[in-house]
Amino acid sequence: MKILLTFIGNHDPFVGKEKEKGPILSILEKRKFDKLYLLFNNDKYWNALFEMEKYCNRNFPQMKVEFREAKSLNPIDYNLVYPAMYQTVKRILKENQNAHYTISLTSGTPTMHACWMFLVQGKVINAKLIQISKETGISEVTFRLDDFPAIQQADEIKVELTKLSRENEQLKKSINLENSLKNGFYIPDEGINIDKEIIPAYYKGALNKTNGNAAKAAKLLGLKPHTFRKRLKALNLNLKKFGVK
Template identity: 30%
Template sequence: MSVAAAWARCDERVVARQTLITFVGLRDPYAHDPHEDGRHKGPILTLLDERSFDRVILLGRPHRADHSERTRQALKELHPKLSVQVIGLELADATHHPEILAKLRVVLARIRRDGPDDEWSVSLISGTPEMHACWVLLAVAGELGAKLLNFRRTVHNGIAGPRFVRELGWGEPLASLRPETLALLSTRRDRWDDVDQQGAAHTPPRHYFSRAILELAVNLSRHLAPLLVKGEPGTQKHLFASLVHQFSNRASGPLLIFNCATVPADLFETVLLGEEGDGGDGKLRQADGGTLVLIKAQELPAPLLARLLKAVDDGHYFRARGRTPVKVNVRLILTTERDFEEEVRLGHLPVEIWRRLRTALITLPPLRERPGDVLRLAKDELERLNRTLPRPKRFSPAALAKLESHRWPSNVSELRRVIEHAVLTAEEPAIQPEDLDFELAVNLANVFTAAVPRLREGFSMMDYLRAMKLELVRGALRKTGGNQSKAARLLGLTPQAVSQILRQTEARE
C-alpha cells in the first residue's frame, strides 16, 4: 500500500460520519407552491442543498408514512450515495411535551447504538413547534450533543430574500428559562412557513430584547386584555408588540400594525372602525381573530380610544353612521412614547381610560439602562449585515470600547444605524472607532422628527418631499465619498433609485 493510500485510510477513520436527524413535515419532500418546474423543494431537501451529510434519519408518524416514504425516495434520487433511514414515531399527541421527550429519548438511544461516533445535526424546521421545543430542551439539558439547524430569511429594504441555514447557539444562556417559555422561543423562530405578516417584513428579531423582557412577552401573550407598551423612541416597541402576537394563540391570525400619526384627526373613526355601506371594514374589523397594534396611540382622540377599548371588551361595535353591530375578536396593543399618567394630570386623557390601560402596562427600558446588552446587540447586528457582504467585517477592541461607552439616546434604532454605516464605510476588515459615526445616526433620526414646514398658499408637498429626498441622497453621497452603491444601502434604496432621484433633479435644474 502506498503512503498516500495509507494516509487516506487514516483520514477515513478519523473523519466522523455526519448524520442529520429530522422530523418529516407536511411540506416534505416538496411543497405545493408554484415553482419553475412545478414543485418547490421542502425544508429537508432544501437543507440538503445547503449542507452535506453522510446519513439522514427521518422521524415520521405512522399515519403520515407516505410523506416519509416520498421524502426518502426523493433524497435517494437527488443524493444516491446518501444513507437514509426512516424511523416511525408513534405519538398520541404531537403537542404534548412529556410524551415527545420520552419518545425522542428512546430514538436517541437507538441512533447512538447504530452510530456511536457520528456527529449529529438536528433540524428545527420540519415537524410541530412542540417537537422543535423538545429538541432544544434535550440540547440545553446536555442529552443531545448535536448542532441545531434552522433557516433564516434575508431581508433587504423590507423585501424577503432567500433563506440560509444557520446553527443555533442555544446552550447555557437559555438553560434557566422555563420549559414553556423555551418552547415558545424555540418553535416560532424563523419557521419554514413564516410568510410575511402584515405590518412586519419578517419574523420579529428576539435579540433586541433581554431574557426578562422575552419572559414578559410570553406572559402577556396569554391574556386578552389591551396592552400598553411604553418606551423612548428606538426601543423597538412595535417589535415587542409583534412578539406578543407571535407567542400568543392568535399567531395564525392577522397582525395589523397601524401608525396613528399618519392619519388626520377627522379620519380616525373611518379608518379604524370603518363606515357603513361602501366605506370599508376599518382596521379593527380587518384584525379580527388576531392583533391590532396602534403605534403612537397618544395621537388618538380620547373618545375614539374609549370606543376601541369598549369594542374589544364587548366583542362588537358600531361603524360610523351604522346601526348594525359588527362582531369582532381582537387583541389591542397600544404603543406610546408619552407618560399617560401625566396626560391624565394635564386633563388630556380621562382617568377611566388610564385605569383600563394600566392593568397591562409595560415600559421597555432604554439601551443606556442595559449596558450589558450593547455589545451583544452590536455583534448580532454586525453578524446580520455580514451575511450580505462578500468580505465580513469585525469590530476592533477599540471600537467595542467606544460602542460600550456611548449613551445611545436613540436606543436600538441608533445602534443599528451606526453599525450599518460603519460596515458600509469602513475600508479595513476591522471596524475602528473613527468608523463609528454617532452624529450621522442622530442626524438621520432627526430627519423624521423635524417640524412640519409652515403651510401657506402655493406650498407644494411634492416639491418639499423631492427636496428632502435629494438632501438625504446628497448627504449619503458625501458620507460614502460619492459611491452610489454604498449611499443606496445607507438609505435603504437600490442604486437605481438613487440614480433616478439625481436624474430627476438634474432634469428640473
C-alpha cells in the same frame, strides 16, 4: 460520519402544486450528510417518507436514508412527545457511535422543536441545532449558558415509565376503558379497519418491544420467524427502516 436528524413535516419533501422543495431538501442541497434519519409520529407520513427516500437516492446517492418512529398520542403534548423522542434518539446514538449530529428544528411541531432543544441542552445528544428559511437560509441555533441553563436528565427507565403512564392516562380519557374491558376491545363509532390499523399496530408494537429483533417479535405474536417476515412484507412494513435484526 455526519448525520442529520429531523422530523418529516407537512411541507416535506415538497410544498404546493409547484413542487417547491421543502425544508429538509433545502438543507440537503446546501450541506452534505452521510446519513439522514427521518423521524415521524404518524402513519400518514409514509407516502412523504417514501417520496423523500426516492428523491434522496436519486439526487444524494452517497447518503443513506433511515426512517424512525417516534410516536405519541398527541404531537403537541410535551409529556408524551419528549419521552418518545428520547427513546428514538437513544437508539440512534447506539447505532452510530462517534458520529457528528445535526438536528433540524424547521420541520415538525413547535413542541418537537422545543424537545430537540431539551435533548441537546440535557446532554442526551451532542448535536448542532439548525433552522432554515427563505429569508436567511440555514442558521445555527445557539444558547449561552445564562440564557438557557443546563437541564438535568432523568434516567432512561424513568423516562420510559413516565411515557407509558401518561399515554395510559390519555387512553383512559379517550375511551370508556372499564366498559371495553368488560365487553371486548373498544370500537369507535366510525368503525375500524382491522387489516390497516389493528394488525400492523401489533407487528410494530412487537418490533418496538424487542428493539427490532424480528425473531423475538415473531415469538411474542406466536409466529414462526419466516411467517412473521412474510406478513411484514405483505403489510408493506419495511424491516430495514425499523432497524430490524
